[in-house]
Amino acid sequence: MPVTVVNNTKVWQRYDTATRMKIWLGWIIGTAITLLCWQLISNNTRWEFVADASQQLSAFLQRMFPPDWAYAEQLWKPLWDTITIATLGTLLAMSIALPLSFVAARNTTPHPILRYVALLIIVISRSVNSLIWALILVAITGPGVLAGILAIALRSIGFIGKLAYESIEETSYEPIEAITATGANRLQVLDYAYLPQVLPSFAGISIFRWDINIREATVLGLVGAGGIGLNLNASVDLLRWDRVGMIFILIFALVLISETLSARVRKAII
16 A cells, blocks of 8 residues: 655555556546447437337337237247247257366366367357347258257357356365375266266356246247247237237246246255
8 A cells, every 4th residue: 555755744545646547547548438439329329219219119008008818829839939949959058068168177178279179169159149140040940949949059058168167167176186086087086076066056057048048039039040039020010019019928927937937946956
């Protein structure tokens, strides 16, 4: 902590002069960037549309309510498809992410080159949004549930893999040292020392990702990847806002149920 002498009295200060200058410089640069970004937003915004946004929102809500309750009978299969996409996509991602995380972790990787390859796969997976994956896969496999499952899986591999390999790197060394001292080989060390420490965390991460995937799966149908998003897109194209309101209610209920379920499962596991 720096000390300044004022009138023969020592005054303790939190920062020295150089540090304070750096802080002020950081604030000035941050403010300048913020103003520049705001200028770019302002130049590309039609403020006359923003001015009546509340009126447009009110008009949309009036068109959506009352919702078309009879249409709900046609939504159970798309809703089930959405759950299937999220669940199977998460399970596929888990089966790939677990071994990938052991290759990516610094303390369990077989070789540094393999570690960089695993990290590259994780980064690529996390860098591409699930909607982009769905667009690519719909072009490759055609529209349908399969494209949605693969899109969810490809997006989830990076999320689960990153958090899992960080958990592996933070494992306690004492059990590993004890198992190694018994003469266990590398595979046995992974099985008896690493996995018991990592699996609860891995399960919690996977359940959390499944909860996120439920949300993402509801919109994949907008690009043809199956699920209730197909019905949402069709209803918007037909200007059937009462059906859109019904779909929103079901999506909200599905997300609420998945959030409650995942929270209870994570609490039971961790």
